[in-house]
Amino acid sequence: MTMLITDLIVAAVSKMVDDSQVEGYREPSHSDLEFYIGRAGLTNADPKAQGQTVGKAKRVRAVLSWAVDNDQAAGGKLVEALISKIRASGGFREASENFIGREVIRQAIEAFATEGYVLSADGALQAKNLETLSGKELTDALRGYANRAQKGSEDAALVSGTGKDLLEATAAHVITIKYGSYPQQANFPALLGQAFITLGLATPEDAPSSSEEPHRVMERGMYQSAVGVNRLRNKEGSGHGRPWVPGIERAEAKAAIEMAGIIAGYMLDKLENR
Template structure:
């Protein structure tokens, strides 16, 4: 499971590590120590990005911020592994336990929980982290979680292609949510194209089966194109699974998979925006 990596996540993770305020107040250093950070960075394969390897002597938060921001640019998967490793280390040191000498503080934990929540992940009070099981959500909570998945998919994040705990394609899960929100049910046995078509029509969007009308808004041809792109992207899905967590057919290249993920994010985000517009 890849954890999200963006400016907000980096900020809250660095806040969990930062002990500069305690030191300024005459307090003790807090674990994890610089040596722990070095181990985590090396294990993630990001040692070349570590300012310490370049002779810089800087604080823990600043050090991690430099590594994670550099990773976010072109080594997002490694950066995500580092975030996971750091959270595990903070948890192991007692950082989430209020009676511990290494307790990071209520505010830092609240900020981290809110940041992960906005990305469709949970961070429990004791530091456990994971993707939300969307099958347990409904209504506005499910809309928000799907929006987080869609945003990550638009950035090409492969683990956003399938939604946690359901095995469903992101667009399939979004289409089902649209139909449940509008009519309180959806046909569970419908194939992807039929399900997506029903969701598009329920939202008042154009589909290829409905011919172009004279004087129709210029967005309608684009909606038809989005529908076709969604169906094409879904056909690249490996419905049987590979056993290695790769949701794409074996012959699909990384660049093709990334394009399909971005299509899924774009189509899902558009449906969710239209759904929210109905309720205003």
């Protein structure tokens, strides 16, 4: 799992390592933090490495905040390592002297859920499997994927557990909300077109006019872009390696991911406002 970190996740993880409000010592130690920060390749962002004396929460917050803007992969690696360490040290068990607290765990669960991940009460972390979700819960999960895609996270291109890319999963969800099911055999342009029509969005089938609202022109462009993004998907390699057809350049993949996030986010906005 390649995790995309956000300010919300940074805040949650910082609280998980904070022991300034409790008596005595609680793992992970500063030595542990130094090890995991170094292993993630983020020593250059560590306040302690710069000669500063800071608490554990402030130290982790500084490193991860730098990673949000400069090295998402390293930041995600550090988050996963810290949660694994906290879990192994008993941080999620109330009987443990390292227990981080019910409220901190609750807030962390909510933070990760907002960003498209499932953090269990016992500390297990994984991407949400959207195949098991429906209704508002699925809308929220797709929103998390859209947010991650807008920031270029390649793992948001294919939606966990569904075999669909983000745009296909969003279109299917829109139609299901409206009609109770979606045409599973429909090709992507037809599925997307039905979703656009359901949301009242313009498609290339709607003849343009000089008097129409400017956003209708934008929506037609979104439709065409979504079809293009879907054609770049490696249908033979879903879930294995890169989700794109062979030969696609990095710049094209990045643009496709971000575009998918923008279009999916727009569709979800329209869905929630109907």
